[in-house]
Amino acid sequence: MAELDSSTAQIGTFRYSLFEFWRYFRENPGAVAGLYFILLVLFCALFADVIAPWDPTLQNRDALLQPPVWQEGGSWDYIIGTDAVGRDLLSRIIYGARYSMFIGAMVVTLSMSAGVMLGLIAGYFRGRIETTIMRIMDVILAFPSLLLALGLVAILGPALINAMIAIAIVLLPHFVRLTRSSVMSEKNKEYVIASRLAGASHLRLMINTILPNCMAPLIVQGTLSFSNAILDAAALGFLGMGAQPPTPEWGAMLAEAREFILRAWWVVTFPGLAILLTVLSINLMGDGLRDALDPKMKRS
């Protein structure tokens, strides 16, 4: 009975904090707009097969570089035009959402789980192990992010999966540093000491006691990393070191479109716009999250 009570109380506080979070989040119109746009991108990613009018790799030799519908020579078959081999741009952008969302989710999961673990260890145990971890992170940070990612892809070979691993490594230090500093400030608080005196093991202290109280900044960092991952992956794709043609990845699409920039503005404009709007929405949402999760971090 006692157990039941405590669990219902927990659900109650969880619901309450979720409600409170939404109340704060809702106050920021930019963040809400960002959220809606991301939901739209997510919808495109999940149901690309259903909503895309064409197969993203289907080439139509009769409609090469066809302009958008509102321009002379455009048609409703290809609403925002076709690329140099007659593929429907809209369908490719809708399918591209799949790659960007997948890249963001994978990179953040990889980087965050590894980074939080290393940061926990560094902040909790301190000493030599901390120094070793932090120095390695300093080395990673000494390289400009894109350059390091490029170097790693050169080692691993140009492919989307390798680009994701490389970006995860590049983003790692931010998670490690953030977790470590939160852990260090939480570690000597009374609730942790109480828990330790009650006989909690190191693992339990680290994961069950301390970590939940470090989550707010980590969630915000996770959002920022999501947008960084999308940008960097697109940049690698653009440089030919990420997703390879004919993958409808937005960065790779831009790379293919480069030679037509002065002839067909639409092949360049729309994939880039998709990247910009997606990244902007995530950043807007990140700002809202930061304000809602931790008023103290609010950058006024």
Next chain:
Amino acid sequence: MFRFLLSRLTMIVPTFIGVTIAAFSFIRLLPGDPILLMAGERGVTPERRAELEAVMGFDRPLWEQYLGFLGDLLQGNLGVSIVTKAPVLEEFLGRFPATLELSVIAIVFAVALGLPAGVIAAVRRGSIFDHTVMGISLTGYSMPIFWWGLLLIILFSGILGWTPVSGRISFLYYFEPVTGFMLIDSLLSGQPGAFQSAVMHLILPAVVLGTIPLAVIARQTRSAMLEVLSEDYVRTARAKGLSPARVIGVHALRNALITVVTVIGLQVGVLLAGAILTETIFAWPGIGKWMIDSIFRRDYPSVQGGLLMIASIVMLVNLIVDLTYGLINPSIRHER
């Protein structure tokens, strides 16, 4: 102060050693056989291979190779490019002024626009101007700059025909480089129109490269100013009856600048990463484009040397920023 200097210097040494290890392992982890690449299409006989391996040092144990690498490094020897057969350091230094010139102009552009925008946004907090600046700055921060560059080319080179598409100066002009900085060299050459041509070539790449720093500087200036404006000494200054311009310009801005200068210093890494994309788009003959080309050509020694040099530059600038910060702000210096 001496102790502070010493502690920062000792902190940077292990990081630098880490960077050398990273650069050293890089060349050995890359796919493909460097010996085959050097020998060219005709292939290589076993004797010749052994000879080349001895020259490159691949036949010695790893730790010995690493020590040799460090020794060469201390003598300023970064190896020889496989493709051009020229010393890597020479290749790097030959292209560095182009990137430096581009980066300096980009950061000047970013500060010239971002600093006043951030200050005014903070002073007129909540106004339409504030919202506009914050909106634009978040957009700039989210910008895929390779796309931004292409858009600007479409508009200014394609439609308006105002600026050239690539390179540092028109083919019409030729002069021997003196400083390596095209703006200065073109003036020195005395050829009419050369300077103008160099400026026109520089504008678009500098704007593209400066976009993200601009967004960051505007945002950080605003928040630093907001913080300072709520301080007691600003209220005192106001209460003394000083003019708003003096309160904002002297009492507030000077203190906010401490944070802002740090932010500007930390943009160096962003600039060097951005240079890779910007130089690729505008065919700008700097180190960013050189690195990309070297990676594609599998010119291992160049990639290794380039990585090392770029990381060293970033570390050096961060150290200078750190020391300046300690110089301006005594509370950091005495922190232990």
